[in-house]
Amino acid sequence: MTYGKGRTYKKVEVIGVSDKGIEAAIQEAIGKAQSSLEKLSWFEVQDIRGHIGNDGKIGEFQVVLKVAFELK
Numbered sequence: 001m002t003y004g005k006g007r008t009y010k011k012v013e014v015i016g017v018s019d020k021g022i023e024a025a026i027q028e029a030i031g032k033a034q035s036s037l038e039k040l041s042w043f044e045v046q047d048i049r050g051h052i053g054n055d056g057k058i059g060e061f062q063v064v065l066k067v068a069f070e071l072k
């Protein structure tokens with residue numbers, strides 16, 4: 001990345017899901033985005049939610065992110 005140079009970004013929404021926690025759900029979302037988008041730059045957490053199992057325990061975490069990447 002070259003600082004001081006004009007750049008333009010696009011943001012897309014992705015949702016990461018993991019049964020291991022919030023950070024793991026974020027990593028899942030960013031990992032998938034990285035595999036299909038180039039020049040990822042930053043992310044914003046928009047929403048955090050989860051699923052509660054029949055046993056009353058957290059079954060999975062769902063994190064909604066906006067991921068930004070630099071346009072060519």
